[in-house]
Structures are given as C-alpha cells and as structure tokens.
Amino acid sequence: MSGNADVALYLPKQLNRRLRKLPPEVRELTTSFFAKFNEDFRRNAIHLEPIRQVKDRRLRTARLNQAWRAILLQADDQEFVLLDVAPHDEAYRRIKVISWGVNPTFANFEVSYLDELQLPVQAQALGSPAAERHSAGVFDPYTDAQLSELGIRPELLPALRPLATEEEVLALAEGLDDRIAQIVVDLASGVAYETVMDQITRPGASSDEIDVSDIAAALRNPASQVTSTDAAVAKMIDAGFEAWQLFLHPDQRKLVDRSYNGPARVAGGPGTGKTVVALHRTARLARALEVGGNDRILLTTYNKRLKSDLERRLGKLLDDAARARVDVVNIDRLALDIARELTGERRRPVWNDDELRDLWQQVLDAADETGFEAAFLLEEWREVILAGFITSKSAYLAAERPGRGTRLGKAQRARVWDLVERYLALLTAEQVWSGEQICMAAALAENARAWTGKRRYRHIVVDEAQDLSAVHWRLLRMLCPETTDDLFIAGDNFQRIYRQPLRMAPLGIDIQGRSRNLTLSYRTTRQILDKAMLVMSDAEADPVDEDATDLSGYRSVLSGAEPRFLPQRDERSEMRAVIDQVLSWADRGAERNSIVVCMPNAKSVPRYVDALQAAGVPAVAVRDDIPEGDSVHVTTINGLKGTEYHRVVLTEVGADRYPRRFATSLADADPVAHAQALERERNLLFVAFTRACRDLTVVWSGEPSPLLRQG
Numbered sequence: 001m002s003g004n005a006d007v008a009l010y011l012p013k014q015l016n017r018r019l020r021k022l023p024p025e026v027r028e029l030t031t032s033f034f035a036k037f038n039e040d041f042r043r044n045a046i047h048l049e050p051i052r053q054v055k056d057r058r059l060r061t062a063r064l065n066q067a068w069r070a071i072l073l074q075a076d077d078q079e080f081v082l083l084d085v086a087p088h089d090e091a092y093r094r095i096k097v098i099s100w101g102v103n104p105t106f107a108n109f110e111v112s113y114l115d116e117l118q119l120p121v122q123a124q125a126l127g128s129p130a131a132e133r134h135s136a137g138v139f140d141p142y143t144d145a146q147l148s149e150l151g152i153r154p155e156l157l158p159a160l161r162p163l164a165t166e167e168e169v170l171a172l173a174e175g176l177d178d179r180i181a182q183i184v185v186d187l188a189s190g191v192a193y194e195t196v197m198d199q200i201t202r203p204g205a206s207s208d209e210i211d212v213s214d215i216a217a218a219l220r221n222p223a224s225q226v227t228s229t230d231a232a233v234a235k236m237i238d239a240g241f242e243a244w245q246l247f248l249h250p251d252q253r254k255l256v257d258r259s260y261n262g263p264a265r266v267a268g269g270p271g272t273g274k275t276v277v278a279l280h281r282t283a284r285l286a287r288a289l290e291v292g293g294n295d296r297i298l299l300t301t302y303n304k305r306l307k308s309d310l311e312r313r314l315g316k317l318l319d320d321a322a323r324a325r326v327d328v329v330n331i332d333r334l335a336l337d338i339a340r341e342l343t344g345e346r347r348r349p350v351w352n353d354d355e356l357r358d359l360w361q362q363v364l365d366a367a368d369e370t371g372f373e374a375a376f377l378l379e380e381w382r383e384v385i386l387a388g389f390i391t392s393k394s395a396y397l398a399a400e401r402p403g404r405g406t407r408l409g410k411a412q413r414a415r416v417w418d419l420v421e422r423y424l425a426l427l428t429a430e431q432v433w434s435g436e437q438i439c440m441a442a443a444l445a446e447n448a449r450a451w452t453g454k455r456r457y458r459h460i461v462v463d464e465a466q467d468l469s470a471v472h473w474r475l476l477r478m479l480c481p482e483t484t485d486d487l488f489i490a491g492d493n494f495q496r497i498y499r500q501p502l503r504m505a506p507l508g509i510d511i512q513g514r515s516r517n518l519t520l521s522y523r524t525t526r527q528i529l530d531k532a533m534l535v536m537s538d539a540e541a542d543p544v545d546e547d548a549t550d551l552s553g554y555r556s557v558l559s560g561a562e563p564r565f566l567p568q569r570d571e572r573s574e575m576r577a578v579i580d581q582v583l584s585w586a587d588r589g590a591e592r593n594s595i596v597v598c599m600p601n602a603k604s605v606p607r608y609v610d611a612l613q614a615a616g617v618p619a620v621a622v623r624d625d626i627p628e629g630d631s632v633h634v635t636t637i638n639g640l641k642g643t644e645y646h647r648v649v650l651t652e653v654g655a656d657r658y659p660r661r662f663a664t665s666l667a668d669a670d671p672v673a674h675a676q677a678l679e680r681e682r683n684l685l686f687v688a689f690t691r692a693c694r695d696l697t698v699v700w701s702g703e704p705s706p707l708l709r710q711g
C-alpha cells in the first residue's frame with residue numbers, strides 16, 4: 001500500500017483476465033483508481049455508494065470515470081476487494097454473475113465469474129451438431145456432499161450441475177478460482193475422486209477453524225491470490241492473466257511437476273499445450289533453484305519468433321528474481337555467443353542453408369563431381385560428420401550413419417571426404433562460418449569446461465524440439481550435467497519442417513520411458529483438426545523415434561465453422577480470393593491482427609502485403625518479432641511455427657507450386673532423401689492448418705497440390 005497505510009483495496013488474480021478483455025483505457029483507469037482509493041477512499045471523487053438493488057450492504061460501487069464503475073466488496077472498515085469493473089448501467093447485472101466468499105475448506109477468499117460459458121454457446125451458434133450435447137451432467141456421478149468435501153463452495157454447485165461436456169467445463173473453469181478450476185477439470189477429465197482429494201484438497205485444506213463470515217481474515221491468507229500494493233497491482237493489470245497461466249489440465253500438470261531421472265519429453269499434436277507445459281516447467285524449476293546459488297536454466301528453441309514469445313510469456317509466470325535465473329535464447333544464437341566468446345571473432349558472418357548449399361554446389365562444380373547433390377552433402381556433413389565428432393578420413397570410412405537413407409560404400413565415402421575437405425577450405429577462404437561449425441565448436445568448448453566440473457546450466461527446457469539438428473543436441477548435452485531433470489523436451493515430430501528424423505540416444509539423450517503424449521487441443525476446432533488429420537493420413541510414423549508417438553487420440557473440445565477450400569482459375573483470381581476472404585472477415589468485425597495470410601514461398605510475402613494494402617487493408621510482413629498495431633499479418637508458413645491466429649488464409653498451394661521444387665528434385669538421385677523432403681512438405685501444410693484457432697481458408701490456382709486432402 002502506498003498511501004494511507006491502513007486502507008487496502010485488493011485485486012483478485014481472477015479479475016485480471018476480465019480486465020484484459022476491456023479497452024486499455026479502462027485498465028489504466030483501474031490502475032489509477034487503486035492509487036487514489038488507497039490514498040483516501042472517502043474523498044468525494046471516489047463516490048463510494050451502496051448498490052440500491054442488492055440487500056448486501058457490503059457491496060458498493062465507486063466511480064472510475066463518468067462511464068465506468070468499480071464494483072467493490074467491503075470486507076471491514078478499511079479493507080475492500082475490487083470484484084469487477086463495468087459500464088455504469090451494467091454494474092448491477094454484473095454482480096449476479098460474480099460468486100464470491102470464503103472457502104470453508106481452504107480458508108481463502110475466492111472469486112469466480114460464472115458467465116464464462118460463452119464458449120459452448122458460441123459453438124452452437126457456429127453450428128455444432130446438437131447430438132454432441134449429452135443430457136447427462138459431467139458431475140452427475142458425485143453428490144453435492146462429495147463435491148463440497150472436495151472444497152467446492154455450495155454456491156457454485158448450481159453452475160456446475162448443468163455442464164454436459166468437457167468443453168463446457170473448460171469454459172466455466174476459466175472463470176473459476178485456480179484451485180477450484182483444477183478440481184473441476186480433473187474430475188471432468190476422469191481423474192478419480194480419491195486422487196483429486198489426495199492431490200488437491202487434502203494438501204491445501206486448512207487445519208484451522210474457519211469463520212466464513214470473516215472476509216478480512218481470508219484475504220490475508222496467501223491462497224487468496226489477491227494483491228494490494230499499487231506497484232504489484234499495476235504490474236498485474238499491465239501483464240494480464242491468460243487461461244494458460246491459471247490452470248493446467250491434469251495431464252499437463254503431471255509433466256510440469258514430476259521429477260525425471262534423465263531427459264524427458266512431452267509430445268503431442270499441435271495446440272495441445274506443449275509450449276505451455278515447457279513454460280510452466282521452466283517456471284517451476286526456476287522457483288526451486290537454491291536462493292542465492294549460481295545454478296541457471298536455459299529455455300531454448302529453434303525459431304526466433306517463438307523465442308521472443310517464450311520470453312514474453314515466461315515473464316508472466318515468474319517474479320523478477322526467479323526470471324533472472326533463466327536464459328531464453330534461440331539455439332543458434334546461444335551457439336554463436338559461445339563461439340564468439342571462444343574465438344574472440346565478433347564479425348565473421350554465418351551463412352544460412354541456401355548459401356551453404358550454393359557453396360557445396362561450387363565444390364561439386366570445381367571437382368566436376370556429378371554423383372552427389374549439394375543438398376545431400378550438406379546433410380551428410382551436418383548429421384554424420386559433425387554430429388559424430390568425426391575429424392578424420394579413417395573415422396568417416398568406418399562411421400555409422402544413423403538415420404541416413406542412402407548407403408555409401410567405401411569408395412563413395414572417400415569421395416565425400418575429399419569434397420568435405422574442399423568445402424572446409426572454401427569456408428575458410430570465404431571467412432565465413434556455417435551454423436553447424438559454430439555449434440560443434442561451442443559443444444567442444446563446453447565439453448572442455450565440463451572437465452572442470454562446471455556446466456553452464458543446471459536444467460534445459462527445449463521447445464519445438466523436432467527442428468533441432470544433431471549438432472544442436474550435442475551442444476545441449478554438453479551444456480548441462482547428466483542428472484535428474486537435466487533436459488526437458490517439447491516437440492511434435494509431425495511438425496518437423498527443417499530436418500530429417502533423428503535418433504537421439506546416440507547423442508546422449510535417451511528419453512525412452514520418459515516420453516508422454518498430450519492429446520487434447522486447446523487451440524483448433526474439431527472441424528479444422530479433421531482436415532489437418534486428412535493431410536496427415538498418408539504420413540508414416542517417425543522411423544527412428546525411440547519412443548514412437550502418433551496422433552491417435554488427438555482431439556479438440558472446440559467446435560466451429562468448416563474450413564473453406566477455394567480453388568481458383570489463375571494467380572490473379574487466387575490473390576483476389578485471398579483479399580476477399582480477409583475483407584469479409586474484417587467486415588464482420590474481426591480485428592485485423594487476428595488474421596494471417598501465409599504461403600510456402602517467402603518471395604510471395606511482399607506481393608501479398610502490397611495487394612492487401614492496395615485493397616485498403618493495412619498489412620505487414622512478419623518475421624522474427626510480432627508487430628504491434630492492427631494490421632493483417634503476412635508470412636511464410638515457416639514463420640508461423642509455434643504461433644496461432646484466430647483466422648488463417650493459406651495460399652499458393654496449387655500443384656505447380658507445392659511441394660516445392662527442391663523437395664521434388666531429389667526424386668531420382670536419392671529416393672530416401674526425396675521421401676523425407678516430401679514428408680517435411682506435408683508437415684508444413686499440417687503446421688499451417690493447425691495455426692488456426694477458429695477459421696481456416698485454403699486457396700490455390702490450377703490443380704490442388706497432391707499433398708492437400710479436402711475430404
């Protein structure tokens with residue numbers, strides 16, 4: 001409290017999510033209201049008054065400005081809780097959906113908002129079949145007394161009883177107090193009554209005598225999750241709380257809380273919350289680090305945009321001290337920083353795959369060699385030679401080549417080795433680095449450091465792990481000691497778009513027996529998911545995954561419109577169809593930045609930005625950072641990794657453009673590499689489809705890509 005030290009206005013954590021949905025001006029008004037109220041709540045400008053229509057005199061309204069009211073609960077003379085903010089004439093209506101009180105089991109002050117049931121209503125409006133609504137209530141198997149014994153306040157039971165689907169339970173749970181949400185979601189997803197009692201109720205139950213009328217005492221219980229200092233309130237309102245921060249599905253929670261005797265993995269289809277689990281697990285490990293110690297945590301991924309997103313979201317889960325113990329860095333950046341530390345070279349450029357492939361082509365041309373493709377050599381060098389720490393010709397001749405499709409005899413290997421030496425000489429002559437070299441140099445340096453007993457990190461958490469290469473894993477293995485909870489890996493092999501399948505155990509990362517699959521999508525509607533699964537219907541299970549996972553059981557509780565497939569005659573009408581789709585969403589009130597237009601080829605991005613702008617739609621090309629402001633985003637599918645949008649238009653997936661030429665060029669030279677490249681192209685479509693939360697439209701000209709399945 002900053003002003004009058006005796007006055008406290010509390011902000012419940014649960015209210016924050018509601019505040020986030022309000023315009024920023026209202027959030028600002030709320031923050032300044034806190035400061036003013038704590039200074040002197042009796043001043044006239046606050047207008048603290050009882051609400052005429054309700055009997056309970058403890059309920060009051062106060063004025064945020066002419067148009068907006070704060071709804072307050074007076075706990076005692078000097079202590080208040082902000083229950084809600086609402087437009088002036090809606091305050092009374094809002095009160096009816098707020099359920100508050102002291103919990104008779106846990107002794108905390110609890111606030112729930114019961115109008116969070118909009119989700120199923122929305123789903124119905126969008127046309128989900130009535131047959132999917134069961135008449136039996138989800139909580140029918142339990143008596144009121146049993147539910148109360150678990151710690152659910154009797155006042156909440158009338159809201160729970162009518163719930164008939166997991167979808168409805170999840171929607172309601174969003175508005176509930178954290179712990180009650182956990183209990184309710186656990187029960188609804190089939191966790192046994194006794195288990196919920198043992199895991200949630202008993203550990204949290206208060207052993208003191210509880211006076212449910214003493215709100216002020218309950219507010220002081222830390223479990224009440226209320227904040228009253230101005231700075232903390234301002235930070236909280238500013239940051240906002242989102243559903244993923246507040247409660248986890250029991251399957252997710254187990255993965256966050258468990259201790260593992262070695263590297264562990266969370267797998268599962270798109271949108272099942274792997275990133276959410278990775279974030280919560282990082283936060284839990286960070287909170288558990290010894291205070292004042294030197295141990296650090298690395299949270300890493302491949303994609304730069306996802307890294308920025310992880311950074312932003314982790315900040316919401318941790319206080320500053322714990323946050324300072326975690327490095328969120330994209331893996332190639334980390335490797336480069338270590339290599340620069342090592343060599344003192346700060347300026348040497350790093351070439352990307354296209355540039356490196358060109359360099360391989362130069363090597364092939366200079367050697368007059370036609371027996372190998374540049375793309376093949378790049379992979380051989382990366383996945384076999386560097387990943388295997390191979391530094392001599394004799395070692396390469398004898399090397400195992402795990403995961404590689406083509407067999408190479410001795411004579412062929414000798415030729416490859418000769419080409420590798422030429423390639424290295426060219427890299428040196430050009431004064432450039434390849435990303436792999438950097439990773440290996442960093443891994444070797446870290447290996448040396450390990451001899452001194454010092455590792456850079458105590459725990460490592462990896463998101464979108466399917467796109468890391470063998471050398472990345474070598475480096476990660478060196479960065480932390482082989483011990484409990486060393487590496488936690490989140491990934492979905494069906495979304496692999498950069499690499500070939502990889503065996504992890506030979507790289508020192510054995511997840512066997514420690515891999516779990518999440519199956520419930522929180523992002524995508526059933527209708528979109530069905531189409532995405534059709535695209536994957538020809539996909540093979542990962543041939544080298546030690547703990548093979550598949551997409552069985554992958555499902556969604558959300559329902560919405562059918563995805564639209566819009567074939568067009570030619571490129572002009574294709575672009576027109578994309579623009580029309582965007583305009584029609586915008587006309588129906590969609591925020592522009594809820595829409596993304598995506599395509600396989602980066603060269604088309606500026607064309608679409610220009611065309612949208614010309615049609616009067618503000619549009620922006622998206623690369624590593626998420627742009628501010630209300631524009632339609634335009635990007636490649638690769639640029640969408642790990643992200644989501646309410647509305648997605650996927651374009652340029654006609655047969656003459658997709659799969660892309662480089663994926664088909666290997667057909668004769670290397671059938672295995674060709675099959676892998678096609679698999680990645682298919683996965684890329686799967687990624688594009690599953691970025692959409694609500695609406696998906698697919699547009700192409702000419703024949704559709706053979707990888708598209710429309711059902």
Ligand SMILES: Nc1ncnc2c1ncn2[C@@H]1O[C@H](COP(=O)(O)OP(=O)(O)OP(=O)(O)O)[C@@H](O)[C@H]1O
Pocket residue numbers: 243244247248249252268269270271272273274275276277492495521522523641642643644690
């Ligand atoms: N327990 C939860 N409660 C509410 N929302 C959740 C929960 N878990 C995940 N979500 C939401 O579901 C969406 C997908 O989650 P997330 O990005 O973690 O999935 P993912 O498995 O990493 O997806 P992808 O593989 O496509 O990157 C996000 O909007 C996230 O906030």
